Amino acid sequence: MRHDDIWRAIDSLAAENGLSASGLARKAGLDPTAFNPSKRIGPDGRARWPSTESVAKVLHATGAGVEAFAALVSGQAALPSLSRGPRPTRRIPLIGLAQAGGEGFFDDAGFPVGGSWDEISLPEISDPNAYALEISGDSMEPVFRDGDVVIVSPASPVRRGDRVVVRTRLGEVMAKELKRQSAKRIELASLNPAHPDYSFDLPDIAWLHRILWASQ
Structure with a gap:
């Protein structure tokens, strides 16, 4: 699991819910800048990873499960399982x-x-x-x-x-x-x-x- 894969999954989850990265962060109750590209690399050049708590809040806010998020990390789509109920x-x-x-x-x-x-x-x-x-x-x-x-x-x-x-x-x-x-x-x-x-x-x-x- 790579740093880029995690952030791609978050970006994809945002897009599949009609949101920007900042919109997804806001929906999850996080600082709107939490997922900004500028926050993904530290001043020292080291990769910054989203916290487990942040990911959990995003999944709760979008109704996505852990399996759906894992699918996005691997480059697949999570659409069939994003909703807890039947999807239109x-x-x-x-x-x-x-x-x-x-x-x-x-x-x-x-x-x-x-x-x-x-x-x-x-x-x-x-x-x-x-x-x-x-x-x-x-x-x-x-x-x-x-x-x-x-x-x-x-x-x-x-x-x-x-x-x-x-x-x-x-x-x-x-x-x-x-x-x-x-x-x-x-x-x-x-x-x-x-x-x-x-x-x-x-x-x-x-x-x-x-x-x-x-x-x-």
Whole structure:
């Protein structure tokens, strides 16, 4: 368990409840600045970890369980188990990976637009622009296979090691793992070793969204 993984889990829990990191801290009865990025590294450069008490208050405030939080730490989504009771469902766009590269399915910000798509139901999440993408090809095997459906959230924070959907300025859409991102470039890994990794200049990327979970 790494320092970055714990903070990613807190950021993800905030996003999945429609909150910023400071909003989550406030909801949990903590100092609103407790989860600010500036508080995660001390003046001496040493990593600061959230206290057990802080994590417990966050879980209580959001209704999440320890297992749900552990799933977020590992990079998975906690959506199916965040609520103690039955969750309402909503219908979201289902877009094929090949379709996603065409015009008319996403706006300039990467949010789904139009209406020429299928829909699927899923447990309610806070991101109003969440959508589903049907994987095609084998570049994400053995994690995601041809025909699997992944749930994608434009609002969720993205960290190194997350599985993401990326669209380039040329209209190419791909599902990869974020290997590295700097101020100038982004590196993407294919989970299938038979496929190459990719590297792009940031201006060549139209948008990058995190994959929350998959229906397999």
